[in-house]
Amino acid sequence: xxLIVPLVALLAIGVxxxxxxxxxxxxxxxxxxxxxxxxxxxxxxxxxxxxxxxRFDTQDDAxxxxxxxxxxxxxxxxxxxxxxxVVSRYTLEKQLEAPAEIATAIRNFLLSNLLAGKVPAATVxxxxxxxxxxxxxxxxxxxxxxxxxGFGNFIIPVVFSLLLSLSIVFSSTxxxxxxxxxxxxxxxxxxxxxxxxxxxxxxxxxxxxxAGLAQVVVWVISVPILLSLASSTFGGFISTIxxxxxxxxLAVVYFILGYLLFAVLSAGIGAISSNTREGQQLIAxxxxxxxxxxxxxxxxxxxxxxxxxxxxxxxPITAPVEVxxxxxxxxxxxxxxxxxxxxxxxxxxxxxxxxxxxxxxxLLMYGKRPKLGEIIRSFRSG
Amino acid sequence: xxxxxxxxxxxxxEVNHIVKSYADKAVVNDLxxxxxxxxxxGLIGPNGAGKTTTIRMMxxxxxxxxxxxxxxxxxxxxxSKNKLGYLPEERGLYRKLTAIDSIIYLASLKGMDRHSAEExxxxxxxxxxxxxxxxxxxxxxxxxxxxxxxxLIAIIHDPELVILDEPFSGLDPVNTxxxxxxxxxxxxxxxxxxxxxxxxxxxxxxxxxxxxxxxxRAVLYGNLTEIKSRYQNxxxxxxxxxxxxxxxxxxxxxxxxxxxxxxxDGKTTPQQVLAxxxxxxxxxxxxxxxxxxxxxxxxxxxxxxxx
Numbered sequence: 001x002x003l004i005v006p007l008v009a010l011l012a013i014g015v016x017x018x019x020x021x022x023x024x025x026x027x028x029x030x031x032x033x034x035x036x037x038x039x040x041x042x043x044x045x046x047x048x049x050x051x052x053x054x055r056f057d058t059q060d061d062a063x064x065x066x067x068x069x070x071x072x073x074x075x076x077x078x079x080x081x082x083x084x085x086v087v088s089r090y091t092l093e094k095q096l097e098a099p100a101e102i103a104t105a106i107r108n109f110l111l112s113n114l115l116a117g118k119v120p121a122a123t124v125x126x127x128x129x130x131x132x133x134x135x136x137x138x139x140x141x142x143x144x145x146x147x148x149x150g151f152g153n154f155i156i157p158v159v160f161s162l163l164l165s166l167s168i169v170f171s172s173t174x175x176x177x178x179x180x181x182x183x184x185x186x187x188x189x190x191x192x193x194x195x196x197x198x199x200x201x202x203x204x205x206x207x208x209x210x211a212g213l214a215q216v217v218v219w220v221i222s223v224p225i226l227l228s229l230a231s232s233t234f235g236g237f238i239s240t241i242x243x244x245x246x247x248x249x250l251a252v253v254y255f256i257l258g259y260l261l262f263a264v265l266s267a268g269i270g271a272i273s274s275n276t277r278e279g280q281q282l283i284a285x286x287x288x289x290x291x292x293x294x295x296x297x298x299x300x301x302x303x304x305x306x307x308x309x310x311x312x313x314x315x316p317i318t319a320p321v322e323v324x325x326x327x328x329x330x331x332x333x334x335x336x337x338x339x340x341x342x343x344x345x346x347x348x349x350x351x352x353x354x355x356x357x358x359x360x361x362x363l364l365m366y367g368k369r370p371k372l373g374e375i376i377r378s379f380r381s382g
Numbered sequence: 383x384x385x386x387x388x389x390x391x392x393x394x395x396e397v398n399h400i401v402k403s404y405a406d407k408a409v410v411n412d413l414x415x416x417x418x419x420x421x422x423x424g425l426i427g428p429n430g431a432g433k434t435t436t437i438r439m440m441x442x443x444x445x446x447x448x449x450x451x452x453x454x455x456x457x458x459x460x461x462s463k464n465k466l467g468y469l470p471e472e473r474g475l476y477r478k479l480t481a482i483d484s485i486i487y488l489a490s491l492k493g494m495d496r497h498s499a500e501e502x503x504x505x506x507x508x509x510x511x512x513x514x515x516x517x518x519x520x521x522x523x524x525x526x527x528x529x530x531x532x533x534l535i536a537i538i539h540d541p542e543l544v545i546l547d548e549p550f551s552g553l554d555p556v557n558t559x560x561x562x563x564x565x566x567x568x569x570x571x572x573x574x575x576x577x578x579x580x581x582x583x584x585x586x587x588x589x590x591x592x593x594x595x596x597x598x599r600a601v602l603y604g605n606l607t608e609i610k611s612r613y614q615n616x617x618x619x620x621x622x623x624x625x626x627x628x629x630x631x632x633x634x635x636x637x638x639x640x641x642x643x644x645x646x647d648g649k650t651t652p653q654q655v656l657a658x659x660x661x662x663x664x665x666x667x668x669x670x671x672x673x674x675x676x677x678x679x680x681x682x683x684x685x686x687x688x689x
Contacts, residue, residue, distance in 0.1 A: 185474030190535070192443045193468040194491035196460055360444065 034062045034074030039081040045112035051105035157328030161321045171212035172262035180276030197360035205263040216255045257344040258320030268355035271362045293322040304330040316347040394419045394543040394574030400449035409435045411598040424589035425578040432598040464493045467541035471548045477521040492539035506534045525552045545576045582677040613674045621668035
């Protein structure tokens with residue numbers, strides 16, 4: 001898993017280079033479509049990019065040509081087109097809606113004929129494509145900001161938030177399974193006769209965490225390398241992909257904190273669960289919450305300044321994924337990051353102390369889950 | 383030194399007034415005993431008497447509410463854990479791990495380096511006839527074989543005190559004898575062994591001293607021979623040919639399969655009974671001063687407590 005993600009990305013770049021090296025540039029196929037002009041005045045501009053428009057005098061002629069396969073489809077410009085704008089399209093294919101290139105060709109054909117002789121050709125072009133919005137982000141001093149926004153900035157954090165959450169879930173599930181197996185196999189008593197409950201807990205948390213961290217560090221290191229490789233290979237949109245500021249540092253910090261939170265939760269749940277399956281059911285409540293920011297990602301893109309995102313940034317279980325996604329959408333104020341990290345650290349310490357209290361007592365309780373009242377009493381008595 | 387305490391000045395373990403309660407119920411209640419080096423010590427009692435809880439406190443797996451445990455004169459600590467070997471009643475190993483790797487891994491938790499653990503593991507596996515199975519996964523071994531592996535894990539790091547909770551359960555007679563021989567070897571090496579079991583015949587055969595607990599309290603503690611003589615009921619067992627007739631000092635007679643038990647009054651000794659029978663020319667094949675079995679003592683003591 002550690003190397004699979006960067007290797008798959010590398011493979012994708014390699015395959016693209018191989019294919020693009022072997023293959024000829026794709027040639028778009030020319031398409032012939034018909035039209036019937038009942039309004040009058042639509043005679044010129046019949047070649048729109050790869051779409052060739054052929055005029056028919058009657059709709060019957062156009063239908064016959066369509067059935068014979070001479071044309072792919074046809075449209076009728078009715079006599080009242082100028083007042084209604086309605087154009088009827090006829091095709092043999094079942095479609096959700098008109099293909100974009102056909103719709104664009106018809107639109108530009110109508111526009112060009114409507115404006116012909118009334119405005120210069122350059123103006124016709126501008127009317128056809130009036131807006132090419134280029135946004136530049138400036139710093140507070142008015143200089144061009146090194147980190148620009150847009151989808152190029154969004155891709156990596158989103159992909160990484162998914163990988164991060166999966167890595168946290170896999171690592172803590174592994175810990176839970178290990179503990180469950182040792183409890184089910186009655187091995188826990190042997191282990192506790194050699195090491196203390198605290199040593200066993202910290203050994204498991206840090207051992208499995210180190211493996212998970214190594215995985216995330218490999219991914220984090222490979223991202224800029226792959227990005228640079230992909231940018232030179234693919235160009236276009238890929239070349240606009242950027243890593244948000246502090247992304248690499250925050251990815252590692254939030255993995256460590258997120259993992260520790262879920263690891264101590266898993267250890268506590270593993271201690272009180274009677275078997276692995278029961279433990280997995282209990283931890284699922286928390287792991288599902290980890291993915292909440294991904295469910296609401298589209299809303300975050302639409303309403304990035306809603307206070308709910310601040311809550312998800314500070315709430316410890318959602319914080320690791322929410323921060324990763326928000327990094328790609330907008331700036332996160334420093335106080336929110338500080339609050340988020342502080343709450344996470346305090347939560348880890350708090351849950352760790354509670355887990356240590358129940359760990360020794362309930363690890364040796366086989367085949368029976370303690371009642372909530374008993375667990376609360378354990379917290380109090382310690 | 384109190385009655386029943388270990389004679390040796392060097393104690394392997396000393397348990398002082400330990401108490402452990404769960405939900406306000408005392409599972410172990412003011413229990414004290416000591417175990418000397420070079421002895422096999424029996425810890426017996428009915429189910430739920432508090433044996434396993436006592437053992438867990440001695441292993442520092444759970445903490446006593448009060449009282450303390452010393453191992454080789456030092457207060458129980460993380461460091462002293464390496465001087466202890468433990469075979470718990472609830473047994474288990476990593477199913478997918480091989481026998482040799484299981485032993486090496488758990489020996490490493492007791493502070494052994496890999497090389498010496500492997501060397502010692504091979505030696506012990508050879509000694510127990512398990513060497514051909516060392517590369518097998520635990521799940522491929524029989525219950526008895528797994529138990530032998532667990533016993534080897536308990537002793538591989540050369541502990542001064544070995545605590546064995548029901549070591550014979552699930553073992554066939556061959557493996558039972560093998561373990562018994564190893565227990566005696568350990569005792570001869572000066573190691574202390576605490577043997578917790580329900581099999582009273584094994585305790586009688588192996589143990590020097592015993593502690594019987596019931597409801598978390600000590601009900602019998604001391605040298606096994608002394609305890610048995612304490613519960614002696616003044617009777618003799620006879621296998622004879624001919625008519626017994628009247629014997630002075632004998633107050634009752636019970637015929638059992640293959641032998642006769644004579645109850646003797648307090649003034650007459652077994653030697654006087656034997657002398658009387660010989661003087662009458664009765665052929666005697668067997669004459670034995672009856673001592674109660676530990677099982678009988680157990681039933682008597684525990685039964686009285688539960689009446």
